[in-house]
Amino acid sequence: MVQALKSDIQRMHENYIERLSTDRLWRARELSDLRVMHSKAETSREKVVTSRAIVVLSYAHWEGYCSSCAGTLVDFLEAKEVxxxxxxxxxxxxxxxxxxxxxxxxxxxxxxxxxxxxxxxxxxxxHIKNFDRRVILPRSNLNFERLRFIHETIGADIQPFQRYRLKIDKELVAWRHLVAHGEMFTLENYLAVAHTNLCEELMFLTKDTFETALYTH
Incomplete structure (x- = not known):
C-alpha cells in the first residue's frame, strides 16, 4: 500500500515535470526557427522584420514560460492537496x-x-486551493525585481539568475519596449544568436527552479 502510494506520487511528479519540459522545448524550437529565418533574410526590410520578431518573441517566451511554470506548480500543489x-x-x-x-x-x-x-x-x-495565481505571475513586465519577488514567494533561490540581472533588465525587457515604441533596427546575426540564446538559458534556469519546487513538495 505504501509502495503503491509512493509510485503514484512519483508518477505525479513525473507528469508535471514533463509539462515543464514539453513547454520549454516548443518555445526553444520556435526561437531556433526564427534564428534561421533571420540568418537567411536577404533584404534590409526582411532583416528589420526578423530582428524585431526575435526581440518580441524572446521576451514573450521568457515571460510566457515563467507564467506556464507558475501555473504548473500551482496545479501540482492543488492536485496533491499540499x-x-x-x-x-x-x-x-x-x-x-x-x-x-x-x-x-x-x-x-x-x-x-x-x-x-x-x-x-x-x-x-x-491545503492549497483556489490560489490567486496573479501573485506569482510576471504581469507583463518580467524584470529582475519581479523575478526576485516570484522566487521569494515560492521559496526558490534567485542566485542562479544574479549574473543575468542586467541582461534581463537592459536587454530582454528594454529591447522589447523599443519594439513596442516603434523603433526600427537590425540585429547582426551574432546578436540575434546571443539574444535568443539568452532567452533559452533563462528558460533552462526557470525549469530548474520549478522542478526543484515540485520535488520539494
Whole structure:
C-alpha cells in the first residue's frame, strides 16, 4: 500500500515535470526557427522584420514560460492537496489576496483585524486551493525585481539568475519596449544568436527552479 502510494506520487511528479519540459522545448524550437529565418533574410526590410520578431518573441517566451511554470506548480500543489503549513510563508498571499483586498476596503478596526486573523488561521490549516495565481505571475513586465519577488514567494533561490540581472533588465525587457515604441533596427546575426540564446538559458534556469519546487513538495 505504501509502495503503491509512493509510485503514484512519483508518477505525479513525473507528469508535471514533463509539462515543464514539453513547454520549454516548443518555445526553444520556435526561437531556433526564427534564428534561421533571420540568418537567411536577404533584404534590409526582411532583416528589420526578423530582428524585431526575435526581440518580441524572446521576451514573450521568457515571460510566457515563467507564467506556464507558475501555473504548473500551482496545479501540482492543488492536485496533491499540499497543506499551506508546509509551504513557504509568502505563498499565503495567494490564499489571502481576496481577504486582504476586502480588508483594504473596510474600516481599520479591531473587528476587521480579528476577521482577518481568523481567515489566516483557517487558511493555514487547509491545503492549497483556489490560489490567486496573479501573485506569482510576471504581469507583463518580467524584470529582475519581479523575478526576485516570484522566487521569494515560492521559496526558490534567485542566485542562479544574479549574473543575468542586467541582461534581463537592459536587454530582454528594454529591447522589447523599443519594439513596442516603434523603433526600427537590425540585429547582426551574432546578436540575434546571443539574444535568443539568452532567452533559452533563462528558460533552462526557470525549469530548474520549478522542478526543484515540485520535488520539494
Amino acid at each position: 497543506p499551506y503549513s508546509t509551504l513557504p510563508p509568502d505563498m499565503l498571499l495567494g490564499a489571502l489576496a481576496a481577504a486582504l483586498d476586502s480588508y483594504r476596503d473596510t474600516a481599520d478596526n479591531l473587528v476587521s483585524r480579528r476577521k482577518l486573523i481568523a481567515i489566516f488561521q483557517e487558511t493555514l490549516g487547509n
